[in-house]
Amino acid sequence: MQWTINGLVREAKVDFRTSLLDLLREQFQLSGTKKGCNQGACGACTVLVDGERINACLALAVQYQGREITTVEGLAEHGKLHPVQAAFVEHDGFQCGYCTPGQLCSAVGMIGELERDLPSAVTVDLAAGQIEWQRDELRERMSGNLCRCGAYNGIADAIAAVLAEELGEEIAR
Structure with a gap:
């Protein structure tokens, strides 16, 4: 499967039950997105998908193939803070x-x-x-x-x- 994360196309083989949060943290080592409650109640896992915020712990990774995912690591550009x-x-x-x-x-x-x-x-x-x-x-x-x-x-x-x-x-x- 393939995702665009922080402007880079990334590929991985994952179980269709894998959350977007686990994909980001475990497959791509993007540890900025935090696992808080893992139930969508705390917002620690908030990322942007096509500019809209979602709780990555509640989202299945397969749902977000082909969409632009931005994590905290992708907010800064060219070494300059957002x-x-x-x-x-x-x-x-x-x-x-x-x-x-x-x-x-x-x-x-x-x-x-x-x-x-x-x-x-x-x-x-x-x-x-x-x-x-x-x-x-x-x-x-x-x-x-x-x-x-x-x-x-x-x-x-x-x-x-x-x-x-x-x-x-x-x-x-």
């Missing part, structure tokens, strides 16, 4: 670091959702042409990624800084 990675460093968006890869991939995917004006469960006006981004919107969208250390304020500040830069909007507290 803007979200740099913001996490600047705003102390991590402590122990275990959840950080999933948080980073989820934040990148979330920013893509915001750029496409996709609503969330707390979006106030679904009929509006453009969603008004507030801190509650950001927190709701990141709620699937848990941090046992409690670095949520730094994570939210980092994402808000990137949103302000990329979308040209300040996120209201």
